[in-house]
Amino acid sequence: MPEGHALNKILKDIIVKYKSLRGFRSPYIPGWDCHGLPIEHQLMKEKGWDKRKVGRVPFRQEATRYAEHWIEAQKREFKRLGVLGEWDRPYKTLSPDYEAGIARAFYDLFEKGYVVQDKKPVYWCPTCETALAEAEVEYADKTSTSVFVKFPVVEWPANVALAFHPEGRYRLYESGQTHERFLVGDPGWKLLEEMFGPGKSNAPAVEGLSLEGLVAKNPLNNNDSQGVLAEFVSAEEGTGVVHIAPGHGEDDHVVGKSYGLPVLSPVDDRGRFTPEVLPNDLAGVSVWDANPVIVERLAKAQTLLKEVKITHSYPHCWRCKNPILFRAALQWFLKVGDAFRTALIQSTNHVDWIPEYGQERILGMLRTRPDWCLSRQRYWGTPIPMFLCEQCREPLRDRAVFDRVVAEFEKHGGDVWYEKDAAYFGATTPCAKCGHAGYRKEEDIVDVWFDSGVSWAAVLGRRPETRGTKRTDVMYLEGSDQHRGWFQTSLLPAVALTGEPPFGRVLTHGFVLDGQGRAMSKSLGNVIAPQELIQKYGADIVRLWVAVTDYREDVRLSQDILDRVIDTYRKIRNTLRFLLGNLADFDPGKHARPLNALDPLDAAALGAFNETLEKASRHYDEAAFHLVTATLADSFCINALSEYYLDVRKDVLYCDAPDAPRRRSAQTAFWIIARGLAKVLAPLLSFTAEETWQTLREENRLAPEDNPESVFLNPFPSPVPLTGAPVLAEFLRARRAVNEAIEKARQTGVVKGANDALLPLKVPAGGPLASLDAAALASVLGVAAVQPATAPVDTPEPGAVTVAPGAKCGRCWLWRELTPAGLCARCADAERAAQPA
Ligand SMILES: [Zn+2]
Numbered sequence: 051m052p053e054g055h056a057l058n059k060i061l062k063d064i065i066v067k068y069k070s071l072r073g074f075r076s077p078y079i080p081g082w083d084c085h086g087l088p089i090e091h092q093l094m095k096e097k098g099w100d101k102r103k104v105g106r107v108p109f110r111q112e113a114t115r116y117a118e119h120w121i122e123a124q125k126r127e128f129k130r131l132g133v134l135g136e137w138d139r140p141y142k143t144l145s146p147d148y149e150a151g152i153a154r155a156f157y158d159l160f161e162k163g164y165v166v167q168d169k170k171p172v173y174w175c176p177t178c179e180t181a182l183a184e185a186e187v188e189y190a191d192k193t194s195t196s197v198f199v200k201f202p203v204v205e206w207p208a209n210v211a212l213a214f215h216p217e218g219r220y221r222l223y224e225s226g227q228t229h230e231r232f233l234v235g236d237p238g239w240k241l242l243e244e245m246f247g248p249g250k251s252n253a254p255a256v257e258g259l260s261l262e263g264l265v266a267k268n269p270l271n272n273n274d275s276q277g278v279l280a281e282f283v284s285a286e287e288g289t290g291v292v293h294i295a296p297g298h299g300e301d302d303h304v305v306g307k308s309y310g311l312p313v314l315s316p317v318d319d320r321g322r323f324t325p326e327v328l329p330n331d332l333a334g335v336s337v338w339d340a341n342p343v344i345v346e347r348l349a350k351a352q353t354l355l356k357e358v359k360i361t362h363s364y365p366h367c368w369r370c371k372n373p374i375l376f377r378a379a380l381q382w383f384l385k386v387g388d389a390f391r392t393a394l395i396q397s398t399n400h401v402d403w404i405p406e407y408g409q410e411r412i413l414g415m416l417r418t419r420p421d422w423c424l425s426r427q428r429y430w431g432t433p434i435p436m437f438l439c440e441q442c443r444e445p446l447r448d449r450a451v452f453d454r455v456v457a458e459f460e461k462h463g464g465d466v467w468y469e470k471d472a473a474y475f476g477a478t479t480p481c482a483k484c485g486h487a488g489y490r491k492e493e494d495i496v497d498v499w500f501d502s503g504v505s506w507a508a509v510l511g512r513r514p515e516t517r518g519t520k521r522t523d524v525m526y527l528e529g530s531d532q533h534r535g536w537f538q539t540s541l542l543p544a545v546a547l548t549g550e551p552p553f554g555r556v557l558t559h560g561f562v563l564d565g566q567g568r569a570m571s572k573s574l575g576n577v578i579a580p581q582e583l584i585q586k587y588g589a590d591i592v593r594l595w596v597a598v599t600d601y602r603e604d605v606r607l608s609q610d611i612l613d614r615v616i617d618t619y620r621k622i623r624n625t626l627r628f629l630l631g632n633l634a635d636f637d638p639g640k641h642a643r644p645l646n647a648l649d650p651l652d653a654a655a656l657g658a659f660n661e662t663l664e665k666a667s668r669h670y671d672e673a674a675f676h677l678v679t680a681t682l683a684d685s686f687c688i689n690a691l692s693e694y695y696l697d698v699r700k701d702v703l704y705c706d707a708p709d710a711p712r713r714r715s716a717q718t719a720f721w722i723i724a725r726g727l728a729k730v731l732a733p734l735l736s737f738t739a740e741e742t743w744q745t746l747r748e749e750n751r752l753a754p755e756d757n758p759e760s761v762f763l764n765p766f767p768s769p770v771p772l773t774g775a776p777v778l779a780e781f782l783r784a785r786r787a788v789n790e791a792i793e794k795a796r797q798t799g800v801v802k803g804a805n806d807a808l809l810p811l812k813v814p815a816g817g818p819l820a821s822l823d824a825a826a827l828a829s830v831l832g833v834a835a836v837q838p839a840t841a842p843v844d845t846p847e848p849g850a851v852t853v854a855p856g857a858k859c860g861r862c863w864l865w866r867e868l869t870p871a872g873l874c875a876r877c878a879d880a881e882r883a884a885q886p887a
């Protein structure tokens with residue numbers, strides 16, 4: 051499992067658990083994208099199969115087994131992270147009901163006119179032999195040959211036109227040396243002078259606009275090449291004239307379409323020229339191998355002016371990493387027309403994007419996104435459920451037939467598409483276009499991004515757990531690369547079919563980097579596998595690492611970072627252990643003190659807990675988990691409890707008589723805090739929280755209203771109903787000042803430490819400390835004794851610290867007036883209470 055998966059799954063789990071504790075029905079149905087090239091490639095390789103030789107159904111069955119195997123392995127890992135979900139009933143895009151959902155969405159889009167068949171250039175991987183979508187293309191540097199070819203010539207055999215910029219300036223250049231004449235755009239003049247010396251022009255310059263309709267000859271095949279206008283022709287570089295191949299480029303296709311030029315694409319699935327290519331001796335040669343041949347021919351024909359190597363960013367296949375082609379073939383597209391694009395753009399305003407820049411990011415992509423090529427010429431996917439007229443390829447439009455297809459998919463999955471013929475599904479009505487009554491089934495499969503893109507239709511609203519869920523209640527949570535991927539591929543079908551986005555909130559997280567901000571890779575040797583962390587430290591350490599990081603940016607993971615996480619974890623764990631350990635003789639039914647009878651310090655601790663709850667839930671609601679952790683761990687468990695409250699309460703817990711009201715008061719607060727903390731921490735430290743809960747259960751220390759089965763079946767704690775609880779921060783402040791004074795007195799040898807120190811104190815009037823008598827004040831400050839100070843100072847003066855009267859009590863080690871048995875009065879009472887009556 052990569053670190054990024056752990057980050058993603060844990061973030062989702064924290065939200066699901068928090069919402070559940072908050073009383074929302076928050077089912078998490080884990081899902082798996084099962085189809086696609088990675089498995090297909092892997093399986094073909096392992097089995098030594100060839101796409102052309104293996105049958106579709108046997109292949110699909112093997113791929114299903116293969117995918118199921120990986121699903122089970124991943125499932126175990128996600129469970130081990132403590133992720134709660136319907137693991138026995140996940141959704142899988144390979145399951146019959148899901149494939150039926152894909153088919154249904156596809157046909158609905160077809161009926162509404164969004165999905166059409168078209169022949170236009172698409173990204174094509176000649177290695178994988180399939181069309182690719184925008185999201186499956188990676189850009190990498192590639193060196194290509196760029197050639198400058200003599201007028202009236204062009205470079206590639208699929209060329210049908212020459213494009214001029216409509217406002218470009220074109221002049222006739224005549225070489226002073228060779229008297230050859232060239233029609234070039236302004237940028238080309240310099241180029242020609244470099245080759246043929248200073249030139250002159252005997253004719254006035256013309257605008258590109260007037261060159262529309264000019265006819266030139268393609269030097270490779272002598273075909274006519276027509277002059278057309280295109281805005282994308284550069285006025286700064288090159289010659290000002292660009293060759294156009296409408297079958298091999300998006301821009302070229304648009305220009306070609308407006309001039310009615312033929313879409314020539316004489317290239318086969320493997321990227322080799324077909325026999326239609328002219329000159330046709332290139333047939334069978336791959337386009338990459340043909341390049342130097344063509345250049346050589348142009349040179350021989352003396353039409354090659356110049357050849358330069360350029361390194362540019364060129365699209366490559368995401369799967370096999372080879373350079374790809376633009377190739378026109380009949381494909382299914384989800385059309386993104388102007389009205390639809392506007393609807394998509396507007397729909398983003400109805401989504402809560404976290405962080406906010408997510409909206410700008412997806413808008414940038416939506417504004418320019420091309421039509422979505424939905425068909426793939428592969429095996430491992432959901433069949434495109436369309437029937438095509440045997441004679442004219444017109445798709446059959448017939449709801450009843452289609453309903454039958456969906457019903458069959460639901461029963462048998464997509465295999466049935468390949469096992470039965472068109473007539474079996476009822477495709478027998480005459481073609482609407484040509485009247486022929488015979489159909490063949492589409493053989494292509496649906497792009498896997500469409501599979502996951504319709505999960506809102508195939509899962510939400512179909513599964514009983516999610517029935518009645520409003521779209522606005524749905525959150526999508528993925529890495530920030532999914533603006534380009536899943537968020538977009540989900541938005542398109544949803545807006546087309548329902549007019550609304552499929553989600554109400556989209557939360558993105560960054561990527562996991564090492565301590566120095568580098569991506570993790572095997573070659574750098576900086577990979578930290580979550581499985582190993584779980585084995586070494588337990589899953590809660592991985593969860594806490596996720597919880598303490600601000601995931602909105604890229605997230606760091608290194609041993610140093612882990613060490614800090616482990617340290618925080620230990621402190622939280624020790625706090626919980628201390629709370630539980632001091633409840634050993636506490637029976638809540640018998641010993642819990644009423645809230646209005648608590649000792650002021652215990653009331654203050656519960657007040658601090660209330661404040662923590664309020665802050666933590668605010669940050670949980672904002673999905674700012676690093677702030678939840680800072681509140682719970684740093685501010686509460688460490689600063690308030692561990693370093694102060696629990697520390698000064700030790701004396702009361704260990705040395706007061708078991709039933710002393712002050713001791714029972716402290717235990718009551720401990721008991722409330724332990725149960726509350728288990729619940730608040732549960733979404734983050736799920737294992738530790740459950741362990742705490744089960745300890746409370748085994749020791750009969752749950753309240754009657756608590757659900758003993760699991761901490762997750764309890765509501766998020768509500769504030770402890772206190773009235774006028776003192777503020778813990780004031781106790782803390784006083785204790786810090788007292789500690790400083792004692793430390794200085796200790797250094798000068800006046801006292802040994804807090805146990806023998808007497809402090810003269812002037813307590814601020816009206817504050818929480820003012821209501822305490824001297825003994826109580828000494829207890830909450832953790833010192834031997836205090837006495838009212840005369841000097842008008844709020845803080846103790848180091849010089850005023852003296853040794854407390856009396857001697858060290860043999861039981862509590864505080865300096866007090868002692869009984870003949872060597873005990874202070876409190877300890878003597880406690881001993882008496884412990885004697886059997
Ligand atoms: Zn490929």
Ligand SMILES: [Zn+2]
Pocket residue numbers: 439440441442443444481482483484485486
């Ligand atoms: Zn027909």
Ligand SMILES: [Zn+2]
Pocket residue numbers: 705859860861862863864873874875876877878
């Ligand atoms: Zn004592």
